[in-house]
Amino acid sequence: MSIEQQYRTRAKELLSAGEVKMVIGYGAGTTAERRRPLFITSPDETERLVLDSACIANLSGYLVTEGLLSDEKRVAVFLRPEGIRALNVLAAEAQLDPLQVVIIGFDLPKGELKALQGSSVDDFTALLGALKESTPDVDGRELLEKIEKMSPEERFAFWQEEFSKCIKCYACRQACPMCYCRRCIVDSNQPQWVNTSSHTLGNFEWNIVRAFHLSGRCVECGNCDRACPVNIPLRLINRKMAQEVLDSFNHFAGTSKTQEPVLASFKKDDSETFIL
Ligand code: SF4
Ligand code: SF4
Numbered sequence: 001m002s003i004e005q006q007y008r009t010r011a012k013e014l015l016s017a018g019e020v021k022m023v024i025g026y027g028a029g030t031t032a033e034r035r036r037p038l039f040i041t042s043p044d045e046t047e048r049l050v051l052d053s054a055c056i057a058n059l060s061g062y063l064v065t066e067g068l069l070s071d072e073k074r075v076a077v078f079l080r081p082e083g084i085r086a087l088n089v090l091a092a093e094a095q096l097d098p099l100q101v102v103i104i105g106f107d108l109p110k111g112e113l114k115a116l117q118g119s120s121v122d123d124f125t126a127l128l129g130a131l132k133e134s135t136p137d138v139d140g141r142e143l144l145e146k147i148e149k150m151s152p153e154e155r156f157a158f159w160q161e162e163f164s165k166c167i168k169c170y171a172c173r174q175a176c177p178m179c180y181c182r183r184c185i186v187d188s189n190q191p192q193w194v195n196t197s198s199h200t201l202g203n204f205e206w207n208i209v210r211a212f213h214l215s216g217r218c219v220e221c222g223n224c225d226r227a228c229p230v231n232i233p234l235r236l237i238n239r240k241m242a243q244e245v246l247d248s249f250n251h252f253a254g255t256s257k258t259q260e261p262v263l264a265s266f267k268k269d270d271s272e273t274f275i276l
Contacts, residue, residue, distance in 0.1 A: 003115045004051040005246030007078070007104055012046040014076050026055040037062060046243040051078065053111045058221035059245050060086040061228055064095045076102040081116075081131055082221035084124050085254025086177040089217055091121065092259045095180055121257050132252035145235050152245055154264040159204075159237075166203040168196060173210065173225035178217045185209070211237045216245040216262030219254050 001009075011023040025046050027038035035054045039062075040046055060083045063069060079087065084103060089100040098121045105116030105124065118124050147155060170186070173179040186194045187204055194209060195202030218238040225234040245251050251262040 003106065003113055004049070006115070007051055007106070008046045010051050010104060011076060012038065012043045014102060015043040015046065017042070019074060019112045020076045021071075022068075023056045023076045023078075023104075024052060024059050025078040025104070026051045026057075026059075026158065027217040036110045037270045042052055049078075051106065051113065052264070053113060054107075056080075056108070056222070057175075057226070058083045058086055058177055058219070058223050060084075060090065060190045061175070061180070061223075063087070063101060064090055064177070064180045068097050070099075070152060072100065074100045074102055076104055079103075079104065080107055080221075081124070081127060084121060084176075085128060085131075085219035086221065088121055088254040088257045088259065089178060089219065090180070091257035093217075093261060098257050120123070125256060128252075132246075132255060142174070143233060144239060146235065148240075159207075160200060162232050163207050164200050164205065165232060166198060167230060168203070169229060171227040171229060171266070172224035175223040177221070178214055178219070179210075206230075207234075207237070211241055214238055216251050217251070217253050218242055219248070219259045 007025075013022045015023060021041065022038040023046070025038050025040065026035040028050055029035045031236075033054055035050055035052075035057070036060055038048060038050075038055070040049065040218065055078065058080070059077055060079060063075065063077060066210075068075060077083070084105065087096075087098060087101060087103070087121045088112055090096050101121075102119050103121070103124070105118060107114045107116055116124070147158060150158060164266070172183075175183060186196065189196075197244065218241065220235065220239060220242060222235050224238070228234055242253065247254075249262050253259075253262075
């Protein structure tokens, strides 16, 4: 039996037994290369679930929208390792109770579908620990290496050019599981911290503020740069920030549900004495 069929059966069993009130998975998209989120509440609908190499979106963000988990019932969700990391970050930031989430885990190493064993975040601790030690498989690695070799002036010019394309649609924010604030600082207009019009300075402010906000929290799922309609390589900034946080603080976002947020914690013996 294919993994897709096994997981449809699993989803059906969970819903039929009343163990979960909903299964969040993937359904057919508008083309063979695209999949869309599917929210299944009846065992009869589980045959609509699709699982293949086009299922790349991180679905964890749907768990914290519209009070989905506020009734304390459980929800099952299809997640790749990046999604499981996101679940841990959301739990560590007290945005959800991981006991309410049943993970239907899978991975796509080199585009090949692979089932992951386990159903709660703790079942994946070893897998996420190994991921921390591995060399990340980053789309655009060549470009990242090229940017790292640039002088600060060249790098500034590169990002200025990229950010000048930004149309402030905020699709990157909406697609990101870590951007769950009900009111984002860029939507605040009294005072208005970040200019909302689309011009180079405001675009720079927005994208850099977002990159800092994601430092130590980004799980490198790529939802943001896939959502960007003007193809700004957002994942490269997030990857760079993740590497800096790993090198400086040995922090890899989302390895456990009790992980301390790296930018919201401090040590009394921190070498940066100005903090105290
Ligand atoms: S910033 Fe982008 S890559 Fe990082 S968690 Fe958010 S959507 Fe995923
Ligand atoms: S998705 Fe792209 S264009 Fe839209 S706000 Fe984000 S960076 Fe700008």
